[in-house]
Amino acid sequence: MIVVTGATGQLGSQIVERLLDRLPPDAVGVSVRDVDRAAGLAERGVRVRAADFTDPATLGHAFEGADKVLVVSAAIRGSGAIAANHAAIDAARDAGANRILYTSHQAASRDSLFAAQPTHAATEEHLAGLGVAFTALRNGFYASTLSFSIGTALETGQLVAPADGPVSWTAHADLAEAAAVALTEDGVLDGVTAPLTASEMLDLENVVPHERVSTRRDIAGKRSASTETST
């Protein structure tokens, strides 16, 4: 059985769908915090069990009988994130999984100033030290988070952002497909993967025109955009 955590989240839910394209439902299990939110999966024959990374005693039951466990990094900020990820990974090992997978990040680094990245780096190191086959999926920056960077530009016509560089903004759907391949095709993605990203890199000035806003340079370090009338 393959068990996926975070299956009521945006990425985890898409990964489960891509697994169900490939496997019978009784070969798939999910670990979720709220089983009611996964009732649809249970009706389809997926094993649904409750667990919370911050309550490690719950994890053994959720991972019981798993050959592979995919730990989707929990949406936990701050100092508890590393302990939570480690608890999930350790529980997967204790359950006897012969491969443990983890959704890391393309920018995982102990030295990063972006708070999530030292967490991913520490989790990768923990995973690599377990002595179990592993895959750290170095997922690209989510394209869905672009809305935070763009802010209200589409309404105001003004895009103001600090100096930025090109980013290979990546769709959840593509990352879900990659995770499903890693879970079902042995050896294709082993260890710390190459960055799993979109093939094109765009900075905000390239992204915003796709949303029918034209851009122009403003003062140094800032950029502004004015909305074009869409036809």
Ligand SMILES: NC(=O)c1ccc[n+]([C@@H]2O[C@H](COP(=O)([O-])OP(=O)(O)OC[C@H]3O[C@@H](n4cnc5c(N)ncnc54)[C@H](OP(=O)(O)O)[C@@H]3O)[C@@H](O)[C@H]2O)c1
């Ligand atoms: N690559 C990137 O650019 C990027 C950007 C943002 C985040 N991320 C990481 O990618 C992960 C998945 O992204 P997403 O878009 O699927 O986010 P999401 O929809 O917010 O899903 C996060 C998942 O974490 C689960 N979770 C939160 N606290 C937990 C806990 N204590 N124990 C177990 N599970 C817990 C949530 O469970 P519930 O469904 O019960 O709430 C949810 O399923 C995020 O959690 C974050 O670590 C990556």
